[in-house]
Amino acid sequence: MKSYKEQGFYRLLRPWRHGGPSVRPTAFMELVRTVGYHSSAAAWLFYFYPIHEAWAAYLPQNRQEEIFGSDGLVVDVFTPLGKVEKDGEGYRPSGEWKFASGVMHSEWIGLGGVVPLPDGPQPCLMAIRTDQVEIVKNWDTLGLRSTGSNCVRCENVYVAPDMILPLATTVSTGMPQTTDFDPEDPSYRTPFMPRFLMGFPAVALGGAERVVDEFEARTKNRIRIYQGGQAEAQNPSGIRALANVRLRLDTLRASFDAYAEQLEAWTDQKHHVASDAERERMFALRAHIAREAMLIAVDVQTMAGGSAIFKGDPIERFTRDLITIATHTTHLYEDALQGYGKALMGIGAHPLW
Numbered sequence: 001m002k003s004y005k006e007q008g009f010y011r012l013l014r015p016w017r018h019g020g021p022s023v024r025p026t027a028f029m030e031l032v033r034t035v036g037y038h039s040s041a042a043a044w045l046f047y048f049y050p051i052h053e054a055w056a057a058y059l060p061q062n063r064q065e066e067i068f069g070s071d072g073l074v075v076d077v078f079t080p081l082g083k084v085e086k087d088g089e090g091y092r093p094s095g096e097w098k099f100a101s102g103v104m105h106s107e108w109i110g111l112g113g114v115v116p117l118p119d120g121p122q123p124c125l126m127a128i129r130t131d132q133v134e135i136v137k138n139w140d141t142l143g144l145r146s147t148g149s150n151c152v153r154c155e156n157v158y159v160a161p162d163m164i165l166p167l168a169t170t171v172s173t174g175m176p177q178t179t180d181f182d183p184e185d186p187s188y189r190t191p192f193m194p195r196f197l198m199g200f201p202a203v204a205l206g207g208a209e210r211v212v213d214e215f216e217a218r219t220k221n222r223i224r225i226y227q228g229g230q231a232e233a234q235n236p237s238g239i240r241a242l243a244n245v246r247l248r249l250d251t252l253r254a255s256f257d258a259y260a261e262q263l264e265a266w267t268d269q270k271h272h273v274a275s276d277a278e279r280e281r282m283f284a285l286r287a288h289i290a291r292e293a294m295l296i297a298v299d300v301q302t303m304a305g306g307s308a309i310f311k312g313d314p315i316e317r318f319t320r321d322l323i324t325i326a327t328h329t330t331h332l333y334e335d336a337l338q339g340y341g342k343a344l345m346g347i348g349a350h351p352l353w
Contacts, residue, residue, distance in 0.1 A: 036206020047199030072107020143324030174272030
């Protein structure tokens with residue numbers, strides 16, 4: 001983390017106004033994918049810290065200056081949990097929020113909750129300082145173990161109204177809560193949610209690429225003792241298995257490219273509000289990439305033999321991580337297909353993703 005902060009990677013998506021490069025989608029996704037080839041958990045945080053600055057860039061200008069001026073790491077839990085009560089002009093959230101990735105090193109956290117706004121209740125992110133919450137060290141999981149995605153508890157912390165980002169409004173308008181922003185900045189030229197979630201396909205693809213490369217290297221050097229000492233590189237079943245996962249990886253990369261290219265096109269077009277069908281297609285692409293990356297890894301895990309079952313083996317580690325990635329709510333496969341199908345039929349869509 002020390003090196004990560006020294007290099008300023010967490011500022012990659014920070015708006016120009018606040019001294020950031022506001023990197024375009026394809027460049028950012030390729031960076032995350034490259035890190036993901038070496039470590040899914042490292043890529044997870046490499047992606048999370050910059051992208052969590054994205055919602056801060058949609059707050060009123062004075063609050064943007066406060067958060068970006070502190071130069072602290074930002075995390076969040078989108079899921080609207082806990083209880084939110086009105087207190088004068090502001091609000092007080094209380095409860096527990098699980099899966100706060102990177103919270104151990106953060107200065108700011110956004111907590112999701114259904115906030116009783118003047119125009120009616122809606123899911124929101126409430127920005128508070130991390131030292132105002134209790135971190136519960138309960139992160140003991142199948143995969144992504146070093147992300148430190150612990151639970152946090154918040155008890156009756158006051159949140160000013162201008163530290164609240166209404167998610168439904170942000171998604172539907174694509175606009176920040178200020179008129180003082182640069183419309184040429186890539187931060188404000190794409191639909192909010194597809195851009196916010198762009199790193200997940202990159203983490204998954206990077207992990208799948210590593211697993212397949214590991215499998216190819218082992219296939220070329222493996223000797224099958226119980227098949228008369230035959231080299232796996234001469235075994236038709238082993239050769240076919242390698243070709244199968246390579247081809248699946250190629251199609252996975254094509255889906256990844258489709259996601260990135262759509263974001264790039266929207267950036268060029270200043271297309272900052274997506275239709276239901278556009279948004280749900282991106283949801284479906286994310287889900288397909290996460291699921292297929294996981295399935296490739298599971299197949300490689302079972303085909304690689306006993307060498308891949310020891311703790312810490314790259315195939316074992318990436319398989320656990322990719323299974324865990326595939327469970328994330330923003331790309332659950334069945335939810336995504338249902339949402340995309342509804343949008344195609346004109347009968348609704350997922351309310352957020």
